């Protein structure tokens with residue numbers, strides 16, 4: 001009970017923005033839910049500058065043996081420290097509730113739109129990620145994922161315009177060309193890929209989940225829905241879905257992080273499970289018990305070639321989703337200054 005209230009209190013603090021678990025010496029005392037919380041935090045620009053200077057001077061010290069913690073950084077040291085702090089954000093979001101989620105029907109690759117509740121979930125998700133940088137968006141080829149991405153981006157503080165890329169033919173490419181470099185800079189490319197689609201549910205698509213369980217037995221249907229390598233009749237198993245989704249992630253999305261781009265992926269329960277299995281190195285046993293809620297954004301940070309999860313897919317708390325890194329905190333601060 002007390003622990004829950006304490007978690008809520010900490011969540012409230014995180015939801016106010018620029019806190020980071022690992023940094024900071026300035027202390028702040030806040031009272032929430034009856035708890036007094038003393039935290040060390042990264043707070044002011046002057047503190048950040050001092051912290052930056054400190055890091056840089058340590059770097060130059062190791063190279064030159066000259067120690068002056070407040071001296072200006074050398075050019076090399078600055079580049080080095082920038083390299084060190086390089087990180088990129090990855091937001092994963094399962095689409096909001098669809099009309100067939102609402103009706104409890106197997107959906108798979110049937111292209112069903114969001115319900116009103118799904119629209120609201122997507123907007124709420126957008127609010128939660130409105131301070132996280134997004135440079136490129138990937139969605140499945142299905143409208144429920146695309147609606148979710150677009151609706152979420154209506155809430156983003158940066159106010160860039162998400163634009164669906166059409167490169168299915170030379171004509172589509174040329175007819176959708178943008179003729180202003182300035183405008184291009186204010187756009188976020190949205191790449192759609194069938195490989196990120198929901199797993200193909202075969203002969204179950206369109207059937208009611210409860211009626212199917214009544215007909216074939218609860219165990220059989222559970223096996224079709226949640227085993228790793230047993231496909232439903234003429235459909236894809238999670239393993240088959242993972243093969244195409246993860247291959248796409250590795251080939252097309254991972255290079256974006258290496259280039260320092262922040263990525264959002266709007267997709268589906270099973271294509272995202274597959275990607276999370278890869279990112280979190282889950283076993284096939286672990287992945288089958290992973291349930292993703294509709295419209296809840298999850299955050300990963302890519303740094304030094306590794307993905308680190310900062311929001312829990314199982315039940316993200318405010319604190320989990322908003323566990324900002326130093327770079328994200330700075331981004332947020334800049335947006336606040338520019339768009340208040």
Ligand SMILES: O=C(O)[C@@H](CO)OP(=O)(O)O
Pocket residue numbers: 101105106107108109198201225269270
């Ligand atoms: O019907 C579907 O396409 C999926 C996701 O809604 O169902 P399941 O929960 O079995 O993965």
